[in-house]
Amino acid sequence: MGFFKHGKSVFYRDFLQHLHHSADQFVIAPGVKGMVMSVFMLPSLDMVFKVIKDHFAPPKDISKAMVKDRYYLVKTHDRVGRMADTQEYSNLILPRSRFSDELLQELRLVAPSTVLVYDDKVLIRHLYTERRMMPMNIYVEQLVDHGNEQALEAVLDEYGRAIKQLAAANIFPGDMLLKNFGVTRHGRVVFYDYDEIIYLTECNFREIPEALYPEQEMSAEPWYSVSPGDIFPEEFPVFLFPDLAIRKRFTRLHGDLFTASYWRSVQQQITQGQVMDVLPYTPSLQLKKHHVDRAASRQKTAPVV
Template sequence: MSGQFAERIAAAVLEKFADYRTRFQNITAVAQLRFEKADWHAIQQAGAARIDLYEDNLQEAASGIVEQLGEVVYDARLWHDAKRCYALKIQQRNDPELAETFYNSIYLKVFRHHELDDALMFIRSAYEGKPINSGEQFCRLYSTQQGLVALLGKLLDDYAFNIPWENRRRDIRNLARHARKHIPFVDIAREEVTVEVMRSVFFRNKGAYIVGRINYASGAMPFILPVLHNGAGAVYVDTLILEENDVSVIFSFTRSYFMVDVNVPSEFIGFLHTLIPMKSRAELYSSIGFYKQGKAEFYRSFLDHLAMSDDQFVIAPGIKGMVMTVFTLPSFPVVFKLIKDRFSSSKNVTRATVKEKYQLVKRHDRAGRMADTQEFANFLFPRSRFTQELIDELQKVAASSVEIEGDLVTIRHLWAERRMTPLNIYIDRALANDDEPDLFHVINEFGKAIKQLAAANIFAGDMLFKNFGVTRHGRVVFYDYDEIMYLTECNFRRIPEAMYPEQEMSGEPWYSVGANDVFPEEFSILTACNAKVRRIFNELHGDLLEAAFWQRMQQQVRNGEIVDVFPYRQIKRFARAGASQGREFN
């Protein structure tokens, strides 16, 4: 009887996984049509729907299995046999690592994240380090044998859309000129260069991205060719990205997930990893929409790192938060965040509200300015790796979420997020080093981050420097979500004039303040810390202190306008004579 039940579990899980993959691919397959129709709102809606798809199928599958089998489903020994049956069933699939992760998700849903055992689930994958070689040609190969211009012309023809190129000749000229200027170490005229280009085009927001690798005698380099819609039924090449750091930013953890056709995920990720080896496999899986697989890959890499390191978890540097407590392992580039038991009286949020805010960020366009996170339940840590200071802090501020038993520390709920340098610490260092160019850059980045979030209909709420981080690429990213809200839900007001001096001197406002009222003039407190900081901010982004700016942004969002926020600098873009470059905040 046990074998029969195990077979039923395995079959039910696989059936629901196959349904999930089909629906995932169906949503993705329409990406090019949405791009060609310039249906930007449909693109955003499809991105959110695809994220929801996993949890929807997961819940249906788990509920169905429990309903079919009844109480016997909670017999852990049954899942030992179910895992074995399932492993046999997925051997011939081209996405077995994703299938394992889906099984894990259902197992954890049934057991409410308690019985973590590799004998019952796939904590370690049978396919780790074994990418599937499908034998398919998932790249097109080009050569400069007939000349660079001929190569570029063939490439644009092969990647033609169902709408015309705005000016194919101009795009080829721009690309050839840029390549000759920025690949000086390759003598394109004399040395044969080959170019591998992934057949699948990557779609995200208002862009389409052609991704590949340039191979020459002494090495190789990645490239990305962004293609944009001109709003009048044609497309054009916007630039050519060649530097590995710039390619990495396009695949950043601060961006929405790509829509891209992927037949064999491990093979696809393997090629991407050769282009940008600084990106972990976890980040790459997430970047193409397999965020649950990204979570699984992250956890395995975390286990491997623990086994190879001996440093201790510590309280994360920076000003302590009023809602979250944060700790990190110095040798691992991630922070772990958990909700405190009690919040500051100034914080009008609940534990449930905080979770909702993080889910909002997961589903929303992050515009390159909000960090993606991985959410975990009952995360296990070795007690020996925690400093006593950290243990004391966790028991003091988040005791309900922390269980210490024997050699283990169990945290019932947390988020893992890429570690960044807190902006307040970064600014303090720039001031201490009298590095005005760096200070100018990071304050400019801070203002642009706020504006780009506003363009994406996000109001950050608490915009203190401590709630932002600086990435290794020097980009400023928001990472404290407990007060974010949609821009359109805010009521931006000017502070009314006081009727008499005593009102201004009062500790209480002399005007009414509604729940969602925001007074941008008060943002001046953000830069009150230093005269240099204030001068630079006011020079570059003083409009953020005016209610009129925010009201214009609200109107823009309500009108359905989606501002261009590109994952590369304005200076990188090719000139288009007589064409508007569009409104953007890069």
């Protein structure tokens, strides 16, 4: 509702109470480790804690200040129910006894300027909290292992709808790998990695030019010029879905996301001031539109004289 300060205060009080009535330790959150954030959690709490690393491995070419700016962008932007809400804290002090040795070792290694460890406490100078979700890559792997085709179809459709609804809100996620999306307990797909987020209208979506001769396609370097902000949606399928079966399934559901024309059409609608509907529920729950012949309906119900 926009009451960020009150929300932070309520969560912090609930969090302290939870610490008092629990005994488990903070551990590294499951999933693929990010290049920008170190993420940990308390297993008994449905939240995660994210600390910005001191240094980012290539190819990340951003700074701490840029990461904070993008998190602030999300905080003040219309999240359309597809971007996780975050709470930002400074100088948070936690009991050292509640941290696992593995977690403390990682925090000391990747964020020594932010995380200070004392005899009985840990001081974290800056962090974000978010609602805990299952990383989508892990969720999809479990569905594939169990052969749950119906749930796999549903979550892939949700993933495509999440990207399209973010685009309708003038947001391009940047890094759209499945590991950067989470699945809620209700099966809703939500984006939660903001370090490469950008306004959609600032992107330049292009088609890949045809090669002049076969050797160009075999070259390790692109045969066409690439400028900052250029995005080639034709590259998305292989990049996002190494599994060919899942790639084909998603293409059937949302193959338009792999075309530059789709993204440019959304950009055009935004620049023209059109407001696109973003519904918070799946198509199966939407009210159906029934086209009724009003004249025929009145005739059938007219009283007999």
